[in-house]
Amino acid sequence: MARGVNKVILVGNLGNDPEMKYTQGGMAICTLSLATTSVRKDKDGNTQERTEWHRVKLFGKLGEIAGEYLKKGRQVYIEGSIRYDKFTGQDGVEKYFTDIVADEMQMLGGGEGRGEARAERSERPQRSAPPRREVPAAAKADFADDFADDDIPF
Amino acid sequence: MARGVNKVILVGNLGNDPEMKYTQGGMAICTLSLATTSVRKDKDGNTQERTEWHRVKLFGKLGEIAGEYLKKGRQVYIEGSIRYDKFTGQDGVEKYFTDIVADEMQMLGGGEGRGEARAERSERPQRSAPPRREVPAAAKADFADDFADDDIPF
Amino acid sequence: MARGVNKVILVGNLGNDPEMKYTQGGMAICTLSLATTSVRKDKDGNTQERTEWHRVKLFGKLGEIAGEYLKKGRQVYIEGSIRYDKFTGQDGVEKYFTDIVADEMQMLGGGEGRGEARAERSERPQRSAPPRREVPAAAKADFADDFADDDIPF
Amino acid sequence: MARGVNKVILVGNLGNDPEMKYTQGGMAICTLSLATTSVRKDKDGNTQERTEWHRVKLFGKLGEIAGEYLKKGRQVYIEGSIRYDKFTGQDGVEKYFTDIVADEMQMLGGGEGRGEARAERSERPQRSAPPRREVPAAAKADFADDFADDDIPF
DNA sequence: TTTT
DNA sequence: TTTT
Numbered sequence: 001m002a003r004g005v006n007k008v009i010l011v012g013n014l015g016n017d018p019e020m021k022y023t024q025g026g027m028a029i030c031t032l033s034l035a036t037t038s039v040r041k042d043k044d045g046n047t048q049e050r051t052e053w054h055r056v057k058l059f060g061k062l063g064e065i066a067g068e069y070l071k072k073g074r075q076v077y078i079e080g081s082i083r084y085d086k087f088t089g090q091d092g093v094e095k096y097f098t099d100i101v102a103d104e105m106q107m108l109g110g111g112e113g114r115g116e117a118r119a120e121r122s123e124r125p126q127r128s129a130p131p132r133r134e135v136p137a138a139a140k141a142d143f144a145d146d147f148a149d150d151d152i153p154f
Numbered sequence: 155m156a157r158g159v160n161k162v163i164l165v166g167n168l169g170n171d172p173e174m175k176y177t178q179g180g181m182a183i184c185t186l187s188l189a190t191t192s193v194r195k196d197k198d199g200n201t202q203e204r205t206e207w208h209r210v211k212l213f214g215k216l217g218e219i220a221g222e223y224l225k226k227g228r229q230v231y232i233e234g235s236i237r238y239d240k241f242t243g244q245d246g247v248e249k250y251f252t253d254i255v256a257d258e259m260q261m262l263g264g265g266e267g268r269g270e271a272r273a274e275r276s277e278r279p280q281r282s283a284p285p286r287r288e289v290p291a292a293a294k295a296d297f298a299d300d301f302a303d304d305d306i307p308f
Numbered sequence: 309m310a311r312g313v314n315k316v317i318l319v320g321n322l323g324n325d326p327e328m329k330y331t332q333g334g335m336a337i338c339t340l341s342l343a344t345t346s347v348r349k350d351k352d353g354n355t356q357e358r359t360e361w362h363r364v365k366l367f368g369k370l371g372e373i374a375g376e377y378l379k380k381g382r383q384v385y386i387e388g389s390i391r392y393d394k395f396t397g398q399d400g401v402e403k404y405f406t407d408i409v410a411d412e413m414q415m416l417g418g419g420e421g422r423g424e425a426r427a428e429r430s431e432r433p434q435r436s437a438p439p440r441r442e443v444p445a446a447a448k449a450d451f452a453d454d455f456a457d458d459d460i461p462f
Numbered sequence: 463m464a465r466g467v468n469k470v471i472l473v474g475n476l477g478n479d480p481e482m483k484y485t486q487g488g489m490a491i492c493t494l495s496l497a498t499t500s501v502r503k504d505k506d507g508n509t510q511e512r513t514e515w516h517r518v519k520l521f522g523k524l525g526e527i528a529g530e531y532l533k534k535g536r537q538v539y540i541e542g543s544i545r546y547d548k549f550t551g552q553d554g555v556e557k558y559f560t561d562i563v564a565d566e567m568q569m570l571g572g573g574e575g576r577g578e579a580r581a582e583r584s585e586r587p588q589r590s591a592p593p594r595r596e597v598p599a600a601a602k603a604d605f606a607d608d609f610a611d612d613d614i615p616f
Numbered sequence: 617t618t619t620t
Numbered sequence: 621t622t623t624t
Contacts, residue, residue, distance in 0.1 A: 156568075157568075158568075159539060159541075159568065161471075161541075163469075231467060233467075233469075260464075260465075260466075260467065
């Protein structure tokens with residue numbers, strides 16, 4: 001339920017391996033650095049490239065799958081929403097962050113030894129049993145547990 | 155032409171009237187502050203709202219139309235891409251900005267005295283003849299002029 | 309979970325009031341006829357319009373909300389997927405249908421007496437208690453019951 | 463310019479090599495058969511798959527690039543719109559077709575010998591010089607010619 | 617800062 | 621069949 005639409009669709013390549021963290025409650029938080037590059041010709045006919053590096057967050061089971069299967073360089077489809085956050089550092093300086101919170105992830109390219117995974121985020125992040133346990137390549141079906149609300153970082 | 159997909163779809167309401175600027179070359183830059191609100195129930199069953207304020211930039215003719223027809227409170231559909239920028243202030247502190255660069259805009263809601271406009275951005279921002287001239291409600295057809303590349307702020 | 313992405317985003321106006329049906333199990337099936345119009349200039353500079361009429365299906369609680377709040381003429385945002393079906397009539401002739409199966413719906417325009425509703429479809433269609441009962445304007449939170457699989461028409 | 467939004471985003475694999483046709487004016491029409499598969503668990507916990515076969519049309523230069531680089535089995539990203547058509551056969555029977563008209567195409571998977579291509583459709587289909595000529599892998603930049611309107615099949 |  |  002909401003008022004408005006906040007939707008992001010990305011296809012890009014990972015600049016690094018996924019970074020994994022876990023909340024006290026054991027929920028996975030996976031952070032991806034995802035590159036999308038646009039190209040245009042300038043007035044001299046030269047090709048100008050510009051790369052955006054998106055910080056993508058995946059929570060719960062979706063984050064576990066991402067951490068398990070994604071690797072630096074891998075191409076991935078992400079669907080989610082934009083979230084803007086502001087923190088004040090110890091130095092009193094305000095810092096701004098923009099994240100893409102993923103609802104859905106799909107590995108692209110298939111092929112040799114690349115595995116296959118796709119998952120969608122349930123209504124809200126779900127407890128993952130023991131962190132880093134073996135995760136099936138295709139998730140989403142058994143998002144079913146409940147989470148202590150304090151665990152959810154948004 | 156590009157490598158990857160960087161697509162944003164927003165439906166929200168304007169928190170303020172559009173802000174207009176013009177480059178030296180006369181190209182319009184319209185900035186919108188657009189709210190999207192998501193709602194979820196916390197563990198106590200209370201409704202939790204969270205509003206994201208998107209900074210949306212519209213260039214050239216699309217920006218002129220936005221400036222002409224949009225008003226505070228108005229509901230609008232935006233399609234575009236995410237752009238991350240970093241500037242270093244005179245104090246030496248780095249500042250980060252995230253913009254949604256609009257490719258397409260459509261006013262929603264119709265009705266009494268609300269006008270109607272929809273436009274898409276051409277390949278790259280286009281020179282607008284004299285700034286603030288009368289703009290037809292429905293644009294896109296005559297994006298045809300050329301721009302000095304220095305005018306394009308990205 | 310899936311292989312591939314099949315996503316549709318529509319903003320349009322209803323050509324008629326919603327059509328409601330219910331499965332034997334009591335699940336609502338709401339069908340909308342939604343118009344989207346594109347415009348282009350032909351070589352003579354004349355404006356050419358073309359309207360697509362989308363057949364949108366909303367199941368379960370999402371369908372109940374649509375049936376309750378939407379009316380002919382109303383503007384609506386739909387997110388969903390395309391589904392192609394083939395039936396063979398009694399005359400032995402094959403008939404093809406294309407539906408947009410909605411995952412999410414949001415009424416647009418707000419304003420006087422138009423109500424407000426937004427909902428998302430849960431993993432799979434959910435049983436609605438008694439058909440046509442009073443439905444809150446904003447759903448999605450309590451998609452929780454289970455459905456006999458025979459009820460699900462896809 | 464338009465009233466409404468009619469947007470489709472697909473990621474899928476080609477069931478066949480692209481089919482190429484050319485209008486009398488020499489414009490390429492490329493037709494793809496693109497599979498997207500969704501998976502859900504039925505009440506017995508069995509995995510149920512359903513595959514949609516989308517008929518995707520790419521016109522002009524975009525169609526030439528598709529014809530040149532895509533092959534059966536290849537994974538591709540398509541952005542476009544839905545178009546419904548009705549024809550009456552010689553037998554007097556009405557036939558219905560649903561096409562996805564592509565505005566943008568991007569080959570996925572990259573890697574060994576797979577080439578790389580992405581293109582966007584210009585405002586309206588553009589004349590391609592000689593059909594089947596050598597086409598650069600990344601298009602979109604020089605969509606510039608004009609087309610006899612009769613050539614455009616929609 | 618919007619909207620319902 | 622809608623809407624502007």
